[in-house]
Amino acid sequence: MTNVLIIENDSIVAQELKMMIEQAGLGFTVCDVIHSVVDARVWLMTNKAPQLIFCDVQLADGLGFDIFSNMPVVAPVIFCTHDGDYAFKAFENYGIDYLLKPLSPEKLRRSLLKFAQLKELFGEENALTKRPASSPVTYRNNYKTSLLVYYQDKIIPISLDKLDFIYYNNYQVSVYAQNARYETRDTLNNIITTLNPKDFFRANRQFIIHRKAVTSIQQYFGRKLLIGIASPTPEPVIISKANATDFLKWVEGMHYQAPLPMLLENARLVN
Incomplete structure (x- = not known):
């Protein structure tokens, strides 16, 4: 199973997204649902990293991009929003896809398949997915010189x-x-x-x-x-x-x- 974290401002939309992800039949399961920038940052620092993140762009306390400020890459991100103006910034912030709301099962399935294909292409032999289960997010050792x-x-x-x-x-x-x-x-x-x-x-x-x-x-x-x-x-x-x-x-x-x-x-x- 592939663990997915949902970061979504609207709790009803979040539950609908959770249901669509788990009913897509592609082996994805939602590990948690978070509703704000601050709560998402705390969650990512204190829990095992998910393998995929669905992130709303416009949250109550800021933009979804703020979550990944000053943090290492923890997982690929699929950004979701009503506004198409943030697409370029999404791909600057670890985004692998950009979905416009309202989401449909068909659009969601295509996005999940895209992630699965990238996962198969690049494999999981990397530091992001090989952390111990109890290990929170930590900084990388291969910093720029x-x-x-x-x-x-x-x-x-x-x-x-x-x-x-x-x-x-x-x-x-x-x-x-x-x-x-x-x-x-x-x-x-x-x-x-x-x-x-x-x-x-x-x-x-x-x-x-x-x-x-x-x-x-x-x-x-x-x-x-x-x-x-x-x-x-x-x-x-x-x-x-x-x-x-x-x-x-x-x-x-x-x-x-x-x-x-x-x-x-x-x-x-x-x-």
């Missing part, structure tokens, strides 16, 4: 050891390394999943920072932290009160995995 960026109409690799921070503003992601600025077509959400959490921290919705670039830490309003960076930043780097303790531990090298409070706060961020 360089990042491809655009500079003077060329694509060049930048060593992550040289990187100071990555900055998002007005739909543009910029990479700053040794006082030089480069552009990338990727999103912060996708980039952070490829970086070693020992070295990189998602400070807020604008910044990913390298630990070596941190030069000072000051108390800020509301028990937040103001972070000094080795090279000039376009705006101040602020760590929220909720993430302050985890950030200090990260600076000291006390743990390498993004803690639950940080992930829960970032679940509400839209990149």
